[in-house]
Amino acid sequence: MTPTRFRTALRGAAVAAALGLALTACSGSGDEPGDGAGSAGGGSDADLSGSLTVWAWEPTLKQVVADFQAEHPDVTIDLVNAGTGNDEYTALQNAVQAGSGVPDVAQVEYYALPQFAIGGALADLTDLGAGDLEGTFTPGPWSSVHSGDGIYGLPMDSGPMALFYNKDVFDQYGVQVPTTWDEYVAAAKALHAANPDVYIANDTGDAGFTTSMIWQAGGEPYTVDGTDVTIDFSDAGSQKFADLWQQLIDDDLLAPISSWSDEWYTGLGNGTIATLTIGAWMPANLESGVPDGSGQWRVAPMPQWQPGDSATSENGGSALSVPDASKNKELAYAFIEYADAGDGVQTRIDGGAFPATTAELQSDAFVGKEFDYFGGQKVNEILAQSAQDVVEGWQYLPFQVYANSIFNDTVGQAYVGGTSLADGLKAWQDASIQYGDEQGFTTH
Amino acid sequence: MVTSPFRARRGDPVTQAVATGALATGGLAGAVHAPRRSRRSWKGWGFVGPFMLVFALVFLAPIVYSIYLSLYRQQLVGGNAFVGFANYTRAFGDPQFWSAVGRVALFLVVQVPIMLGIALLVALALDSGRLYGRSFFRISIFLPYAVPAVVAALMWGFMYGTRFGLIGNLNDALGVQLPNPLGPQWVLTAIGNIVTWEFVGYNMLIFYSALRTIPTSLYEAAEIDGAGQWRIVRAIKLPAIRGALVIATIFSIIGSFQLFNEPSILQSLAPNTITTYFTPNLYAYSLSFSGQQYNYSATVAIIMGVLTMVVAYVVQLRGMRREV
């Protein structure tokens, strides 16, 4: 390189560096959470001021943030999508560990909440106002945000389960929509026999699904009392699920497609996957991700273990929590109360979210809404009813995030033929207990 | 680190076969001897200093911290405590860790020779001058190197789909039932395929550049002796590029031990076959970021590092030994 070219290169590098610095200056706001101008206003809404960093992946929150800022002009909110689920939890854990970069509000799914609460990463919201909200939320989510004596988040949405099914497929093969799990297995066989390319459902091992199913069956594999943890998958509910689901696995009645993959979306749209037993937040996903399926799908109550029962469980759903390291807890709480129990709820419903508040769930407008995608069916009737029927008493582990991460290593092996579901659950149990031991919990 | 730590830092001596030539002349041994006349002084530090400064921050400090971490243990309940070599003992008895090591060793033994073999053959073909459209071949086969591992894995992931991906399309079109590339028997091969695809062109270029530095006089002499093409290859070309072969092998070995990007991205498509302990790096990553077990993760990483260094050193010794 000649000297002139070298100089040109140097100049180029200087420009790039300047550009870089300029970019840094332009969007510095994301880097310092809780470092806003002035203090967070206390009591009345009118004098709220300050700035917040919110980590959430829920798309409907964008509008909520905009509305909140419009109502409180002295408040600035930086809504950041720091990853979905696990990715965000990793980031949150890292930030808490490092002691910096912690947001003021974080979206935390119900199964992960105990882990953060017990770890001391979240602030107890009881004194900030959450104690007054008894009855505002449906039972499932409300109990999920409790840990010990404290309240560690406000439920944002909920996922009471229901059976989403492709009516066209069932009609085409003349199969009845199942109302019990035994009927479900029969329907699975019938559909698959009629057309080997059609499956009643897909499953490659999903921790959330499995725990929700065991929940509905009345199982309580996890018993948590402070740092005393018992894990036992040999109880009645777990065994019921394992026995039933094993039949589907053995007869190859489950499509070997992972949920949320591109093949999954395709399968939902072209009739390959006939049902989804999943949480109430699914309609929005179907509408946006499976446009081909419009008009084909309907919703039915979740199949029951005994005819005439009406037990359901929650699958997914998240709360908004305030990390303990936040310096703006009061302002943060004001925001999440607005989003989860105030005007924000309707905004999010309009955006397609499924709320966790009893008021909205019981409102006529909500229940009576006709969904074009579902052929005009009033889906929310079934979903709202399901929310009321959630079985009580379920607990998650204080390290559920980790346990779910090794689900496929253990239980997942049953899906590739390595072992039986029951054995897989036992392996999961053992691995989880081992982890608990290593982390200092008293395990059984 | 410049590169993704989980792939070998493979250089790109696009112009400079000479560099590999220098490597071949025992660069490692030779370079330590300084030229005769420069005085021993601190001036060298003026040039090496900036690099070493950043190096210390970005490299040495974290390694030291990593070693420190591996000697402690932090629990969700109970806090931080010094545990000496307990983490190491645990690692040596950990079946998941050793299954991961075994897997990358197997991967190494199969994928590296295949990839380097193909690269060598193509380089020889290009060098022989008997191809139509040599430059076109050279640049096209090299192109996959420009594709980020993320994109490559995403692409192949889409294509491997047995229902609606390319495999599925082929099944429908040809009426066969091709095996699922992401099933337990084939997943390692599938990943090996992606890695080979990514790096065959790059290695090919290393070899080709090295071949280009062979003096023509040797070929003229061989022609006078009446040697055939294959004889020339065996007797002249291969020995001459020995250095490049060794270097490429070493970096491929290091890369194989550090396999991470591709399994990590494909994991969501095959969660039951690509376990969280599929490769040692994936295991260390899961330990850190899913399990918050930073200490044990550091231990695993350190053991792998030492293992990699030992193997690379052995290969380098054997490879360079027969150098004149």
Added chain:
Amino acid sequence: MATTTPTLSRTPAAARPVRLRTGRRRSVDRPRRSVLLTVLTAIVLVYSLVPLVWLLVNATKTQAGLFGSFGLWFADDFALGSNVVDTLTYDGGIFVRWLLNTLLYVVVGAGGATALAVLGGYGLAKFRFPGKRAVFAVVIGAVAVPGTALAVPTFLMFSKLGLTNTPWSVIIPSLISPFGLYLMWTFASEAVPAELLEAARMDGAGELRTFVRVVLPLLAPGIVTVALFTMVATWNNYFLPLIMLKDPDWYPLTLGLNAWNAQAATAGGQAIFNLVITGSVLTILPLVAAFLLLQRYWQSGLAAGSVKE
């Protein structure tokens, strides 16, 4: 007088300077073109290009078209234009932002890495100084260390320094390229004759002047090589930004594409695989272009060198 192509001494027979060949003369120089060989090599070519063709073809499909059509051929609709527009404007044009981020990381990171490697390689090649062997051993050892041993401690360290979630957290680690250093070192050993340096020093030139005026021009091909290598590595960097950056505004393209891909996997998320594919094409293009453009640079360098034969 130093030539522009470095010298090599390898076998006793080649005692005189050797130039890089671009072709041979005589019968050795013009062998018969072989169709068979071409066909066999073409198999490897097809193997290399098929996925890229797949990528291009599928970038023309809409989200719905992606799943209804044969992988290697076009769907009924040709949506390349709208895909590109959508990619660039989705979510407030964040793709463009990601592109700028990547450029920033590459120019500053790879540029800095090249500079450090050049300086360091020259120092190692041409100077004796205390601690040289230690430097050598440590840097070579660095190549074998797995990134995970460094990732978390680096992250924790950077958090304490307040650097995480800023571009510096990605740039600073990118500045170290052990292989670049090694390459420059061997290259400088060969390409810069000691006599030249002595002559410059005797003329009274300081070390820095000598370096800039005398050494750099000689090192030019090596510099291009290292620059290209570090550029590719930084452009494709994935794991490091993954743990360092949480704010999507600072993502490089690799991270951004992955985030879009993962977006489909969230309740309430929107599947945008067609944008992921189109985005991938746009991500690859600059590097491919750079390779093609710089290729001419190398070619002319090679040709210029060999003319002297």
